[in-house]
Amino acid sequence: MITESAQKIFEIHIEELSSWGHRVHKHNFFEIVYVEEGEGFQCINQHEFAYRAGNIFLLPPLDCHSFKINTLSRFYFIRFTDHYFLKNDGLTNYKAWFDRIAYILANYNKVPGDIIASERERNYIIQNIKAIHQEYLLSDNYSEDIISGAVASILNILARSIEKKYVEQANEVDNRFGEVLRYINTNITDSNKLRIPVLAEKFNISKSYFSEYFKKQAGVSLADHILKSKLRIVETKLLHTDLSLKEIAYQLNFTDSSHLARSFKKVYGMTTKEFKNSGQVCCA
Incomplete structure (x- = not known):
């Protein structure tokens, strides 16, 4: 290869x-x-x-x-x-x-x-x-x-x-849920817009029920979905830019580069450096 x-x-x-x-x-x-x-x-x-x-x-x-x-x-x-x-x-x-x-x-x-x-x-x-x-x-x-x-x-x-x-x-699962995901993905770097009270009001869902609703539709909690969505963007920026981990953390509203590094390793089982240096399996 x-x-x-x-x-x-x-x-x-x-x-x-x-x-x-x-x-x-x-x-x-x-x-x-x-x-x-x-x-x-x-x-x-x-x-x-x-x-x-x-x-x-x-x-x-x-x-x-x-x-x-x-x-x-x-x-x-x-x-x-x-x-x-x-x-x-x-x-x-x-x-x-x-x-x-x-x-x-x-x-x-x-x-x-x-x-x-x-x-x-x-x-x-x-x-x-x-x-x-x-x-x-x-x-x-x-x-x-x-x-x-x-x-x-x-x-x-x-x-x-x-x-x-x-x-x-x-939307095949719930006719509102696609729009919920669209809104979250569009505002993934704006933590204030991703708070449960804001989401619940925007989509006319009870604040006390929203977390349960989201997990029922997505299969994961809102916090886990937001984190994994951010980390997919981290993947892209690690592979395709020269940005430092500190710069990526700032862009995606992680507390700091250490917070991002810990979150990445917990989800992917490897450090950001190991991920950047790792190859992908090819087709034969």
């Missing part, structure tokens, strides 16, 4: 393949894959998903993947590193974009494979991917800003699609 590295902080290319000649590999960049033609299977971290023309996938860094191609396939690959979100051009808040990506990755494992919610959104993303490719080839003084805007649009739609499926799954 190899780890593939992007040569630039952003690149896009098209490949037409009848077989997958690459080894199973990880990479150190984000990748959006659009399948324009063909069908087969994509293997991601030991799980196989059928692909066909029109599918769109998001592959986070350190996911291990390969393709099993059944018919001649044409792929668009958009690759960008975490540094793409750290630019300071005065036009886009790239830190906010990385926080959005952290939310996507923290919940992506709940809804693997193609996650586009509607054909309208799918067509919009496809148009943006093709526009990005044309601008990438043109590469004039305006292209970088145009590409940044198009990537931002794609990520917004992906975030909305992931959240929508996540909420719909929760």
